[in-house]
Each structure stands twice: as C-alpha cells, then as structure tokens.
Amino acid sequence: MAGPVSDRQATTAPRSATAWALGGVAVVVVIGALVRFLEQAVPEAAEGTAWAEIAEAVEYPVYAILLGLLGNVVLTVTGLRERLSGGFRTEFFIKTGLVLLGASIDFSVIVRAAGPAVLQALVLITAVFGFTWWLGGRLGVDDKLRALLASAVSICGVSAAIAAAGAVQAKKEQLAYTASLVILFALPSIFLLPAAVDVLGLSPAVAGAWIGGNIDTTAAVSAAGAIVGEEALQIATIVKTTQNALLGVVAVALTAYFALKVERTASARPGIRDFWERFPKFVLGFLAASIIATVVIGVIGSDAAKPLISDVNAFRTTFLILAFVSIGLEFRVAPLREAGWRPIGVFAAATGVNLAVGLGLAVLLFSGVTL
Amino acid sequence: MSAPGTPADPDPARSAGDVPAQRRLALNEDWAATVVGLLLLVLILSGLWPGWLVP
Numbered sequence: 224m225a226g227p228v229s230d231r232q233a234t235t236a237p238r239s240a241t242a243w244a245l246g247g248v249a250v251v252v253v254i255g256a257l258v259r260f261l262e263q264a265v266p267e268a269a270e271g272t273a274w275a276e277i278a279e280a281v282e283y284p285v286y287a288i289l290l291g292l293l294g295n296v297v298l299t300v301t302g303l304r305e306r307l308s309g310g311f312r313t314e315f316f317i318k319t320g321l322v323l324l325g326a327s328i329d330f331s332v333i334v335r336a337a338g339p340a341v342l343q344a345l346v347l348i349t350a351v352f353g354f355t356w357w358l359g360g361r362l363g364v365d366d367k368l369r370a371l372l373a374s375a376v377s378i379c380g381v382s383a384a385i386a387a388a389g390a391v392q393a394k395k396e397q398l399a400y401t402a403s404l405v406i407l408f409a410l411p412s413i414f415l416l417p418a419a420v421d422v423l424g425l426s427p428a429v430a431g432a433w434i435g436g437n438i439d440t441t442a443a444v445s446a447a448g449a450i451v452g453e454e455a456l457q458i459a460t461i462v463k464t465t466q467n468a469l470l471g472v473v474a475v476a477l478t479a480y481f482a483l484k485v486e487r488t489a490s491a492r493p494g495i496r497d498f499w500e501r502f503p504k505f506v507l508g509f510l511a512a513s514i515i516a517t518v519v520i521g522v523i524g525s526d527a528a529k530p531l532i533s534d535v536n537a538f539r540t541t542f543l544i545l546a547f548v549s550i551g552l553e554f555r556v557a558p559l560r561e562a563g564w565r566p567i568g569v570f571a572a573a574t575g576v577n578l579a580v581g582l583g584l585a586v587l588l589f590s591g592v593t594l
Numbered sequence: 595m596s597a598p599g600t601p602a603d604p605d606p607a608r609s610a611g612d613v614p615a616q617r618r619l620a621l622n623e624d625w626a627a628t629v630v631g632l633l634l635l636v637l638i639l640s641g642l643w644p645g646w647l648v649p
Contacts (some may be wrong), residue, residue, distance in 0.1 A: 258649070315623040322631025326639075442596050507626030512635050519639050534648045541649040 240309060247310020254294050255541065258286045276357075284413060284446030287544045291551015298552070313549035314381070318440040318505035320542030321460060324445075324513030326535045328457050329520075333513055336458060338587035339432070340465040343581075347436050348469060350580050355573040362565045370477055371401040372566055376573040379503075380405040380439030381465050382489035387468055390477040400558040404570050406550060407559060408444040409443035417450040427451065431458025432585035437577050438458045441467065442546045449543070458589065461510075468504045 262283045269407035298304035352373045359369030367388075374387035384401040387393070416438065420430040430451050435458065438444045444463045448456035475497050516535075520528040559567070637643040 312623065315627050318624060318627030319631045320627055323635060325631075326635050378624075470614070504624035505627045505631075508631050511628075512634060514630075515635060515639065528639075531639050531641075534643070534645070535635055537648050538634055 235257065235376070243306045244309030247307035248312070250294065250298070250307055250394070251312075251316075251545050251548050251552065252309060254290050254552075255287070255544045257549065258283055258290055258544050259541075261290075262285045279320070279491045282450050283484055283540065284449055284547050285545055285577060287547030288410065288446070290411065290552045291548040292554065294548070295550075295552050295554055297577070299483070304552070307551070311549040311552045313442060313546050313553060314514055315438075316542050316546035316549055317440075317445065318397070318503075318508075320445065320539050321441065321464070322505055322508035322512050322544060323535055323539035323542065324456075324460055325509040326516035327539070328461070328513050330513045330517040332457065333461055333510070336428075336461045336589075340435075340462045343436055343462060343588050344465045344469055347577065348377045348473065349467065351573055352473070352575045355490050355569060355578050359566075359569045360573055361560045362569060364566055365397070365567060367391045368397045368401070368566060369569070370481070371397055371568055372404070372573070374470075374473060374477070375401050375405050375439055376570055376577060378441075378470050378473055379441055380409065383470050386474040387477055389482045396558065396561075399555070400561070402553075403555050403558045405439045406554050408570065408574055409440045410554075411473075411551075412438045413443050413446045413450070416447050420451055420455075426590065427454035428589045429585045431455035431460075432462050432589040433582050434468070435459035435462030436581040436585060437574075442550055445543055446547055464506055464509055470503055479491065488559055508511055511553045 256434070266275070266278045269275045295304065298307060302409065355373035355376055356369055359372060364372070370391045371384050371387050371393055374383040377383075381402045383407065384398055388398040388401075416434050417430075420433070423432065431448055431454065434447045434451065434455065435444055438447055440462050444459050448459035450458075478497055516528075516532065520532075634643070638648075
C-alpha cells in the first residue's frame with residue numbers, strides 16, 4: 224500500500240505546484256491587463272483637466288510596478304503570495320520583451336553603439352566590481368555574499384546574482400537577500416534617473432548609456448529608458464545587453480577564483496563549457512531579432528514593414544508590462560531586515576560609485592552617438 | 595575539515611540544491627525567452643499572426 228500512496232503523493236505535488244504557478248501567471252496577466260487599461264483610460268479621463276499633463280506623463284512602467292506592489296501586499300495579507308510566486312517570472316517576461324525589442328533596433332545601430340558599449344561595460348564593471356569587493360572586505364562581509372553583491376551591482380542585478388551564486392555556491396538566503404536589495408535600489412532609480420536626465424539636460428544617447436550602465440535589473444533599465452524616450456531606451460538596452468553578455472566572463476572568473484583560491488577544489492577547473500553555460504542566451508535572440516527585422520525591412524521596404532514592426536512593439540510592451548508587474552509582486556522585505564546594515568551600506572556606496580563613473584563614461588563615450 | 599562539496603562536508607548550498615537549481619531555471623528561461631520571442635517575431639513578420647490577436 225505504501226508504494227502507490229507515495230507515488231500518488233509524488234505526482235500530485237508537482238502537479239499542484241504547476242497549478243499554483245499557472246495561477247501566478249494568471250494574476251500577472253490580469254494585473255497587466257489592468258495596467259493596459261489604465262495607461263489608455265487615465266489620460267483620456269484627465270483630458271481638459273488640471274491633471275492632463277501628469278496623466279500623460281505617467282507611463283506604463285509606473286502603473287505596472289505600483290499595481291504589482293499593491294498586488295504583493297494583497298497576496299501577502301491573504302497568504303497566497305508564496306504559493307503563486309512560481310508564476311512571477313520576471314526574467315522570462317523581460318528577456319522575451321528584449322528579444323522583441325531587437326526587432327525595432329536597426330542592426331547598424333547595434334554595430335555603431337557596440338564599440339562604446341563594450342568599452343563602457345568593461346571599465347564600469349571592473350571599477351564597480353573592484354570597489355564593491357574591496358569595501359565588502361573592509362566591512363567584513365562574507366566572501367560569497369560580497370561576490371554576489373559585487374556581481375549584482377556591477378553587471379545586471381538578479382541575473383548576475385544568480386550566475387554568481389551558482390559560480391561560488393552561495394547559500395539560498397544570500398541570493399534572496401541580494402535579489403531583494405537589487406529590487407529595493409532599482410525601484411527608485413526607475414523614476415530618479417529619468418528626472419536626473421532632465422535636470423542635467425543629457426542627450427538621448429548619453430541618457431540611455433547612463434541608465435543602461437547604472438540600473439541593475441534589465442527590467443528596470445527598460446522602464447527608466449521607456450520613461451526618457453524611445454532613443455534612450457534603445458541605447459540603454461544595447462548597453463545593458465552588452466553587460467549581460469559579459470556576465471558569462473565574470474561568472475567564469477568567479478568560478479575560477481573560488482574553486483582555485485578560496486575553496487581550493489582543483490577538480491572544479493572552469494572551461495569553455497562553463498562560459499557557454501553562463502552566457503545569457505537571450506542576447507543571441509536580441510541580435511537575431513535585430514538582424515531578421517533589418518533584413519525584412521530591406522526586402523519589403525520600411526512603409527510595408529511599419530505595421531508589422533508596430534505589432535511586434537505591442538507584444539514587446541505587453542511582455543515588459545508583465546515583467547514590471549512581476550517585479551512588484553516579487554519584492555520581499557524580510558531578507559533585507561535579517562541581514563543587517565553592512566551589505567546595504569556596501570551596495571549603496573557601490574551604487575554611488577556606479578552613478579558617478581557611469582555618468583563620466585556615458586558623456587565621454589556616447590556624446591557623439593546618434594541613432 | 596574536508597574540502598567543501600565532498601560527502602564528509604557537504605556544501606549547504608549544494609545539499610539544499612537551491613542555487614544550482616535556480617541557475618538552471620534561469621538558463622532555461624533564457625532559451626525559452628529566445629524561442630518565444632523569435633517565434634512571435636517570425637509569425638508576425640510573415641503575416642501568419644492574426645491582427646486581432648495583437649495585444
């Protein structure tokens with residue numbers, strides 16, 4: 224009797240986890256639909272009133288993140304959030320959105336921006352990773368946690384933290400903590416950086432490069448870029464995607480450092496395969512989408528391609544909305560409360576260095592770039 | 595005092611299986627996003643995706 228019962232339990236558990244995850248996706252989609260509705264209905268309703276300008280200025284990322292956070296509170300209070308969390312797939316939604324974004328970027332723009340983007344990414348990652356690693360050491364932060372913090376703040380937030388956690392075999396709590404910290408810092412950046420761009424009077428290319436090089440999560444980069452404008456969004460995406468591509472290099476370097484120096488397990492020597500495993504594959508999708516769209520536009524002409532690219536953009540916006548909603552739903556306060564102030568101090572100081580060095584590099588490398 | 599990761603001193607992250615599992619999930623999501631994104635793109639650009647299904 225024990226066999227069939229335990230077999231049944233074993234098959235029922237994953238099935239119920241899948242059902243809850245699908246429920247989570249449904250929650251994200253429903254909130255996403257509400258965001259779409261508000262994005263169109265609010266400016267229409269405010270037309271001719273004193274609120275018209277504000278209503279026009281509030282873009283979909285703002286509604287999506289705020290409604291996501293509101294949904295987070297409601298689901299936490301009702302005790303459903305943890306069960307549904309399998310459906311809050313920020314990474315999948317944002318990466319699909321970015322692959323589709325590739326279609327609206329002429330491949331020649333990527334080629335033109337690639338040089339400065341690679342240079343900026345290399346200098347910025349080296350400077351910010353080095354500073355965070357050094358400061359974390361000075362403040363006595365655990366080696367694995369400071370590897371996670373340094374990767375997250377210098378490369379691309381949660382993806383980098385996940386890759387670094389795999390590379391150094393960090394604890395689950397350290398990853399949850401770093402991910403929460405990334406989101407905690409990314410949320411205000413979405414609104415503060417576009418405001419700073421206005422105050423500093425930066426050109427769209429410089430603004431995009433600054434945003435792409437500074438905000439940690441790819442989703443938040445897209446949100447801030449979208450607030451500044453389409454040109455800034457394109458450059459921000461190219462810069463962020465370049466950083467994402469360098470994630471493989473940093474992850475392999477960390478694997479080597481921890482395997483050969485910190486933990487001295489010579490058997491874990493990293494190779495080309497490790498690099499490929501850690502390389503963010505959606506970067507290839509982004510490049511492929513840009514090449515496919517550039518070829519199609521060349522063949523059928525830009526007038527005929529315009530409505531098709533506009534349909535692709537509608538899907539891109541939808542996936543980005545789902546990603547921003549997921550960011551709000553995924554945010555957790557508990558890991559931050561538990562870990563104390565020191566890692567937060569390291570992360571905050573590293574963010575400051577990232578902002579200053581990133582602005583200097585963006586002005587230096589992207590002032591002459593036009594789309 | 596055996597090396598981390600050996601049976602005598604299992605690494606907490608490995609024994610819990612959380613971080614490697616999440617990494618695999620993230621890698622799968624990379625491919626899933628690439629396939630879904632490119633499939634949608636090709637369907638739309640080739641005119642096979644119906645207009646009424648565009649969000």
